[in-house]
Amino acid sequence: MSDLLEHIAPTHLVPEGHYGPQGSAGVTAHAVETPxxxxxxxxxxxxxxxxxxxxxxxxxxxxxxxxxxxxxxxxxxxxxxxxxxxxxxxxxxxxxxxxxxxxxxxxxxxxQSDANLILDISGEKARAALAKGVTVDLDPTAFAAGDAATTTVSHVGVTFWRRDADTYRFAVGRSFAPAFLRWLTVSAAEYGFALSGTGRG
Amino acid sequence: MRITCPYCGARSSHEFAYLGDAAPTRPDPSAPDAAEAFHAYVYERDNPAGPMDELWYHSAGCRRWLKVTRDTRTHAITAVAFAGTGEAAR
Missing domain, CATH: 3.30.70.1400 (Aminomethyltransferase beta-barrel domains)
Structure with missing residues (x-):
């Protein structure tokens, strides 16, 4: 899996694009224009x-x-x-x-404007991909729309919440965002991962 | 081991920092036996086999100090509460 990121500088955001098998994306992430x-x-x-x-x-x-x-x-x-x-x-x-x-x-x-990268993650495989690093139970019966958590993912501190049935919104410290996006990209790539909003990285 | 934070819910112990025994309380520095009392406060610890009150800091979550009752033989956790009381815990 690591060769996926071989040509992406670890100090930059992962560039927008489609990662993993071609076809429809099981996981979609969009870096929201900074609120x-x-x-x-x-x-x-x-x-x-x-x-x-x-x-x-x-x-x-x-x-x-x-x-x-x-x-x-x-x-x-x-x-x-x-x-x-x-x-x-x-x-x-x-x-x-x-x-x-x-x-x-x-x-x-x-x-705290500009302190965080705000990332909306959705898709039918979003929960499966997030489960590789999020140690909070994301089953809908335990983490429903409107629930929030502050925790670590791949050693990176995050606050995230379930905006609705389909979308998780993550706030990641800006200087840690490249590391978080690398984790998300390798975790979601097997399902087909569409990333937008990060430009050329 | 998972610790059920009163605010955050059940979380991996990796999110917490461990301080140790919750029993020692800071002695009165103006008391006549302050030197001995501070020696005990800083250095002397019980080592119980069984339930023990401990202080854990939820550093990767709500950043609150918790008092956790843990059985040192089994790691079974029987109680978790904010270490302070009322809004002082905040």
Missing amino acids: AAATLVARKGATARLIVACAAAGLPLADGPRVSAGAGLEAAGTAPGRWLVLAEGVSGADLVARLAAMAPGLAAITD
């Missing part, structure tokens, strides 16, 4: 009030490893009182300002 991102961390003792304030502003936060959407935002729980929030079509500064206005004085908010 704005921020961490939302409740102040000490303020988790419950933060959840109430965000719900009133249209973003229903779950105090658990789950993802919720509302008010044009997507929030994944990463730890007690801690969320990674994504927003498309706005700047990082705008996202921070919006969150600060939703929960004045209740949370520490840090711009």
